[in-house]
Amino acid sequence: MARIIAVTNQKGGVGKTTTTVNLAASLAATKRKVLMVDLDPQGNATMGSGVEKDRLTRTVYHVLLEQNSLAEVRVSTSAKYDLIPANRDLAGAEVELVQEMAREWRLKKALESIASEYDYILLDCPPALNLLTVNGLCAAHAVMIPMQCEYYALEGLSDLVKTIKRVRAHLNPQLEIEGLLRTMFDPRNALAQQVSAQLQQYFGDKVYRTVIPRNVRLAEAPSYGVPVLYHDKASKGAQAYLALAGEMIGKSEAVAAAGV
Ligand code: ADP
Ligand code: MG
Numbered sequence: 001m002a003r004i005i006a007v008t009n010q011k012g013g014v015g016k017t018t019t020t021v022n023l024a025a026s027l028a029a030t031k032r033k034v035l036m037v038d039l040d041p042q043g044n045a046t047m048g049s050g051v052e053k054d055r056l057t058r059t060v061y062h063v064l065l066e067q068n069s070l071a072e073v074r075v076s077t078s079a080k081y082d083l084i085p086a087n088r089d090l091a092g093a094e095v096e097l098v099q100e101m102a103r104e105w106r107l108k109k110a111l112e113s114i115a116s117e118y119d120y121i122l123l124d125c126p127p128a129l130n131l132l133t134v135n136g137l138c139a140a141h142a143v144m145i146p147m148q149c150e151y152y153a154l155e156g157l158s159d160l161v162k163t164i165k166r167v168r169a170h171l172n173p174q175l176e177i178e179g180l181l182r183t184m185f186d187p188r189n190a191l192a193q194q195v196s197a198q199l200q201q202y203f204g205d206k207v208y209r210t211v212i213p214r215n216v217r218l219a220e221a222p223s224y225g226v227p228v229l230y231h232d233k234a235s236k237g238a239q240a241y242l243a244l245a246g247e248m249i250g251k252s253e254a255v256a257a258a259g260v
Helices: 017-028 045-046 060-064 086-095 104-114 130-141 153-170 190-206 216-224 237-255
Strands: 003-007 034-038 082-083 120-124 144-146 177-182
Touching: 003 017, 017 034, 017 045, 017 120, 017 144, 017 237, 034 045, 034 104, 045 216, 045 237, 060 086, 060 104, 060 237, 104 120, 104 130, 130 153, 144 153, 153 177, 153 190, 177 190, 177 237, 216 237
Parallel strands: 003 120, 003 144, 034 082, 034 120, 144 177
Antiparallel strands: none
């Protein structure tokens, strides 16, 4: 059964989409079966996977409104993972779902029919704690939190941890923190080092050992519609996301072997 991971941080520009796309590609390159769900009306993960968002007639929006199944909306990508795409239609979903029953559970319910086909399902959440993100948090087993090691990062993180606790108390008791990922990291920056040390102090081994460096190849790859692995495999960015996939697989397979 798939492990479902929501890539979340209410802050924009911290590397959620970059992480979702490149981790999906790295897990797929490691022969895992991966589905990625774009939950952001900006559709950046869709475009970054080489799928033209404005030509789509069926997207995750139609799934959330129960007009289509995930299998009807799913597309395959050249990077060997499957994608549930999004475009700006999704911006209307929040308003349209207000009247609906069980609106927080739409994604979870939809995933039940295809989850067994995958090892990992990654959800790229929008930069807000809105109904789309809540659908992601209700569907997920765990949350991956990409963050930049900046001055306000820890404050933003405590808001997010509160939200996760609230979701756990009222909606999804099984929701765990999968891990915190340091993104766009510059080891020469003293503040980044300091925030990174505090992060490890508070969150211990929930902080991934793998650090994602600032790397121009990661920023360029979406303009070619491919994950960085297919743009410049030797780049530091590509190697970092391969290492992250390895670290994640190592952790989850160790847990599975221990029968937990
Ligand atoms: P989010 O999804 O959290 O809003 P993105 O993944 O879209 O964040 O990243 C924001 C911007 O930063 C994008 O332009 C992206 O290309 C760039 N970026 C993300 N990670 C890196 C990195 N490690 N090195 C360089 N640029 C990055
Ligand atoms: Mg994004």
